[in-house]
Amino acid sequence: MNALLRRQSLLALLLSFAAHGAAHAQAVSDDNWFQVEVTVFLYENANLEMENWSPNRLSVAFPERLQRLQQISDSLQLADWSVLEPAPLSPIDANDLEAIETAPAPDVGPPPYAPAQISFRLPDIARTAFLQLPPEAQDFLGTNRAITQSAAHRIVFHGAWRQLMTRRGGARAVAVMGGRYFNERREVEGSLNFYLTNSGDRVILESNLWLNRFGTEAEADSPWNLPVLPAILVESSEEEDSEQTQYFVNRIIQFQENRDLRVREFHYLDHPAMGLLVQVSPYTLPPLPLPPLDLPDTTPSSASGTAPIATPSTNPRPRL
Secondary structure, three states: OHHHHHHHHHHHHHHHHHHHHHOOOOOOOOOOEEEEEEEEEEEOOOOHHHOOOOHHHOOOOOOOOEEOOEOHHHHHOOOOHHHHOOOOOOOOOHHHHHHHHHOOOOOOOOOOOOOOOOOOOOOOOOOOOOEOOOHHHOOOHHHHHHHHOOOOEEEEEEEEEEEEOOOHHHOOEEEEEEEEEEOOEEEEEEEEEEEEOOOOOOEEEEEEEEEEEEEOOOOOOOOOOOOOOOHHHOOOOOOOOOOOOOOEEEEEEEEEEEEEEOOOOEEEEEOOOEEEEEEEEEOOOOOOOOOOOOOOOOOOOHHHOOOOOOOOOOOOOOOO
16 A cells, blocks of 8 residues: 555656646647657566566567667767777888878868768757657656655656657657666666557557566576567677676566557556656657858959948047
């Protein structure tokens, strides 16, 4: 009963923060773009032993059409860091030195000064789908702050992005990888799929998340099996630590639920092990900036015999 009262108190607190954010929701967009924000948190004091978690009833799997949220910092990473390695030095004679001194400086940096073989482009925050939005564009700052102030809850995933909503057949699910690391796996894994109903008047959320419990000893004939990570979720590591602790999954707790979402409303999905907060708001794409106009130069030229137009001086004429 105490746990139920604590959850009801948490829900009331979260709704008070959500009411403020809903007042600033945007008008409905004709092109079905939406801003989505999701927070997933764990109940640290949940008594999961009271529930019957059977491995035979699990349906944990990543969908084929899976999208990982892009980070703005991803655009600032080099695909090949070897370009920064110093070139081997070789002896230079007088002729080579003179050629180096007279050669023009190479063009480096972002376009138009970058070398042609290097592509560099910062993402357009206002128009790029599935891009993690900066804090100033998020609505859950107060809500997440209220959650983290309680020792009974721990946020494991928070995402805020924009996407074009389609019917289910064309939708791309967003991958969820959050919480603590256990080798290449995460404490909470899964996906969130948002799409429009056939009538186009509501957004559907298909959530398929699972909480993984790990141990350092492998169980013989363990019935718990995790799905293979898709390639887009495998984090590359150049060095493998042979002394790294190896973890083995010994329990999987699934959170699977479908929910009709009303736009501009705050939704709370509950589970014995975790909670999910979600809000979808219509978003209007801003117009593309117009290219600069190539206007002809109308400045009078002294070579044509036309005197330049004199401008009155703003300095007062001195008294004699």
